[in-house]
Amino acid sequence: MLDHILELVGAFVGVNIGTDVSDMPSASKLVDILKANQITHVRLYDANAQILQALSNTGIEVIVGVINEEVLRIGESPSAAAAWVIKNVIAYVPATNITAIAFGSEILSTIPNAALVLVSGMNHLHKALVAANLHSRIKVSTPQSMDIIPKTFPPSIATFDSSWNSTMYQLLQFLKNTNSFYMLNAYPYYGYTKADGLFPIEYALFKPLPSVKRIVDPNTLFRYDCMLDAMVDATYYSIEAIHFNDIPIVVTETGWPWLGGGNEPDATVENAETYNNNLHLRVLNGSGPPSHPSIPINTYIYELFNEDKRNGPISEKNWGIFYPNASAVYPLSLSASDGVTGISASVFCVAKAGASNDKLEDGLNWACGQGLTNCAAIQPGKPCYLPNNLISHASFAYNDYYQKAHGAGGTCDFNGTATTTTQDPRIHNQIPEILK
């Protein structure tokens, strides 16, 4: 009955999970938070065994990471790479849906001496995946910072720092040969704060710009409505400048800090809430940046929890979107259904215990059909499929409909099979302990 709805699911917004957190919740509580918020894609910086185990049978797609400290060893040794893949990937698939390995993090800008082994390490990992016949399902890539592109505006003339010519050539050749993708960490927060007033903050926050302040690339005449689009395009043009194409970009990190020191006035809850909610709308509109409109800007928000144990300025520790107790820091929708601010809702609409199966079936079909509820999350393998019973699926669909429609007069009735409650149906059965 729901086949046609699945086709709507394409672009996604996932979340990074850093673990430099002093009161880190258990892996199973962490996964409950992901499920309750319909988060379908995550990236880990390492290959944390408890988290990978807890993610099994959730359908959530996972990028695992080789930490920078391991890059040299794996770059120099095919057998070290094979052992890493066996221990951290093969041990968990297919129950845990690992779809990519990120080899290090921003290696060229943080540990440039490892550049010589960057692509050989990726090759070693890829070969280990080939040996296990996992290479078509699991891609190898390496997240790069925007810092390797010295001048990002106008995007059309951006190029990688020329000292990386041969590394980037080999890297792109590898991504192209293995049908992988370019991992980009792109932070309009830094693009804006470091440009000293060159760009209006609206441009960084995806807000409309007055026509006199519109930002246009003078060579292509493309108009850039937001800085993230310009950063992604600067990267596409840099890739093209060394004659590669058809390598999609995925934004492996972006976000906005919600607290900063005295010299970081733009790190506010209001700006972080604006950035991440507008990011969600921008990505889910499904279009790419002006140079590649048909490739969605799939994105991972940085990050799930504040990493209070990290060094650096106050803002460095305050990018989290949830507290470890599962409360949202600010209202933020991450579900694939547009515009639902489910996290901030306090009244929910659920199926009534004792309603007849026939009527619940009708109500579910209506909500997922005419009611325009996005029912992808209750399909097999998706985050809200379990518990797999009619009352849970109907509750999910009724609530999704109600959250979207009640502002416009939609009711919680469904022919008498629905009722309102203050208990979030996306959490009950799953994480009662978090509600305590």
Ligand SMILES: *[C@@H]1O[C@H](CO)[C@@H](O)[C@H](O)[C@H]1NC(C)=O
């Ligand atoms: C794992 O992710 C892939 C890639 O999106 C998807 O095609 C597949 O259905 C997922 N598998 C499960 C078991 O959810």
Ligand SMILES: *[C@@H]1O[C@H](CO)[C@@H](O)[C@H](O)[C@H]1NC(C)=O
């Ligand atoms: C890198 O490539 C660019 C364009 O192809 C070229 O102009 C530049 O001289 C190269 N730099 C180095 C260090 O080889």
Ligand SMILES: *[C@@H]1O[C@H](CO)[C@@H](O)[C@H](O)[C@H]1NC(C)=O
């Ligand atoms: C999606 O967002 C981009 C950037 O703001 C905009 O140019 C484009 O028209 C939007 N597309 C749709 C279908 O709304």
Ligand SMILES: *[C@@H]1O[C@H](CO)[C@@H](O)[C@H](O)[C@H]1NC(C)=O
């Ligand atoms: C969760 O933790 C935050 C920060 O410590 C606190 O403000 C909030 O009230 C807590 N929420 C619940 C439900 O305990």
Ligand SMILES: *[C@@H]1O[C@H](CO)[C@@H](O)[C@H](O)[C@H]1NC(C)=O
């Ligand atoms: C309510 O019941 C009527 C008659 O059985 C049916 O036509 C209609 O589709 C139902 N509506 C919903 C929302 O289930």
